[in-house]
Amino acid sequence: MKLGLMKTCLIATTALLMLGTAAQAQGVRENYEPVTDEMLLNPPAEEWLMWRGNYANQGYSELDQINKDNVAGLQLAWAWPMADVGIQETAPLVHDGVMFLQTNNNIVEALDAKTGDRIWQYRHVLPELPAAWGYQLNQARRQKNSIALYGDKVILTTVDAKIVVLNAADGTVAWEKQVLDYQVGYSYTIGPLIVKDKIISAISGCSIAGTAGGCFILAHDANTGEELWRFNTIDDPNNPAQQESWGEVPAENRWGGTPWATGAYDPETNVTFWGVGMPGPYAELIRGSGDGSVLYTNSTLALDADTGELKWYYQHLPRDNWDLDSPFERILVSQEVDGKMANMVVSVPGKNGIAFGLDRDTGKYLWSKETVQQNVVTGIDPDGTVHINEDLISTAVGEAHLICTSVSGGKLWMAGSYSPKTQTFFVPLTEACNTVAPTQTEFTAGNAVGAVKFGPRVLPEGITEAGLVQALSVSPTEGDSKWQARSRPSMTSSLLATAGDLVFGGDAGRFVKAWDQETGEVLWEQRLNAPIGGYPMTYELDGEQYLVIPTGYSNAASSISSAFPEIPLPTGTGNSIFVFKLPAAK
């Protein structure tokens, strides 16, 4: 196997210093096989090449060696502590026998995927920010989920708003580019999407005061770093309806619209799909936008991958007053029905947990389905018009309303997965509510413009279990509940569906579980060292399937821990990955 070819040789520290990288002995992965466009279009089943495994963002693996008949026999192969103690939402990738593991602070480690030995590490040097920039400092310590593999490079987007391109063989910097100004608040908190020599990325930090007027999805040349296009999610000069939707508020007083989940890509139409977050300030009373829908916040955007031209948009939550943003993973689903292909975008896009099916080519609304308890959306018309509960809109500073779901979800960053085999969409969710009351604040550099006071997260009345895994049978006409698996602790990891008829994920109570895709029955569970986190994934090496489970601390674990006080969270972060496989055949 390929690992047999791997030689780990040490390079003198002085040589590394000359290259200007970390003064640390590093290994080299020789004869690393470049990642081609063809691999990205059709990822080998035994590898995990991008954030959610494929361009469709499905979080699904064709591997079936680990299946519902033998999953109970999983054993630990190896474990590894992450290089950073902060909040983590890691999405490990595997290619050519190498695992690329990144944490926040833009640390990347290359590990031997069979043994867990480190090959190299890259630590990005971040600028020091003033201590008074509290929100920006905290944002820089969270939400860093994925990196990208392309050719012989590893591509990361950094919290100081750079694209950094590393040589996959040894972790040295090939080139880097400052994309936007971190000094006004821009930062990357999600990883890029690679499409045909282009790095498509989306900036975060758009609710920080200095970034007024612009929040962007951008494309750069993957070889030169040249900017090819950018799309502003809160100021579109080509769409008068977008401008009117903000009422009298000019672009320089608009914030938000952060697309903080990596987009999907449809090679058939060359269109990329991105979700957009909430508006800022959160409350329309403070925002000044009246009853405007504040586009393109809480929308799905379909953009031409070559030009950034907007093909269509659909707004899942107009007139957001509660920070219930809708940026989460858009999943591309294609089903053959009566000899015709139905091409859909399927998603639980927003914190309020409502699932949507859209026509991928037109943006036409197909169906929706409520999951967790929510009180903000009162109905959705057959044409897709979303009606909100206007009784919950504060009309005075300090006027509080109890909003379900909470600012922490419902749905949060943890991604769902779609199994083409069972045509089922699995979504990790949390039952929660909180009060929201507008405040009138003076914005300061490095800090957020939300201008609301949130109450503590509480369970909806009558509910005692915070965690929910919702399985939805997906068709072009409906998303129908197949099963629900509830747990007292909140869900804290993304989900992984496999051809072994399993769904993997875990909760704040430190349990990783494997559910039967058909029934929701728990077929395996293992208690680990910390809340289950990040993006579980799987790969195969030398004929053996491996299952990777990240653990560690995240906002998803802490936000509603008061709902399950008998299951205390650890005070240590415990950020680690645990790698399981079946016992070796005798």
Added chain:
Amino acid sequence: MHVRSRRVIPFAIAAMSLAVSGAYAAGFTAEQATAGKTAYDSNCAQCHGFKLEGPEAPGLVGMDVMQNWDSAAGLYDFISVAMPPSAPGMLGEDAYLNIVSYIMSFNGAQPGETPMSADPDLLASISLPAETSAGAAAAAAAAPAVTATDAAAAGGLNPTPPVNQAFTFGKQLPGGAAPAAASAAPAAPGVPQAFTFGKQLPTAAN
């Protein structure tokens, strides 16, 4: 105290009141703030920082933080249910009151003779922006000298870039500050400002 009769006290008015009246009774005692530091350092600092700077959890310093929580009740009601995540709501009423006192004290509020209690009306009457504005003003005055050094080290970081305000900033909103007070808010740091204060200035190229 007169401050307790008002639900929301605009930043600028509070600063002016301080200049006139001098010491304030902030709704907590020095003993509470001292005990609060111990409780905070033991239970909160791991994530929120020993100087309340974060960054593993949101920072707890600054006028925007005080304005967002609005009153001692806003802060108490949240932390006494949700914090710390490893033992949510389990530190006991006194500890939470002491921690609120310490956070206010760290932000510049001055202790008084009346202890903070869990009486909801009392907590709601204690305005965080008003009570802490003296501290915020002092920090704003001191900040440039410190951060300029950092900025030089970091390659020319502008320590206090101007930022845009909400479209409704300075306007009368229902339940909000009176127009005159709100429009005076940009002068809120409470110290003399440069002629160009509040105006957009060019930022040096990197």
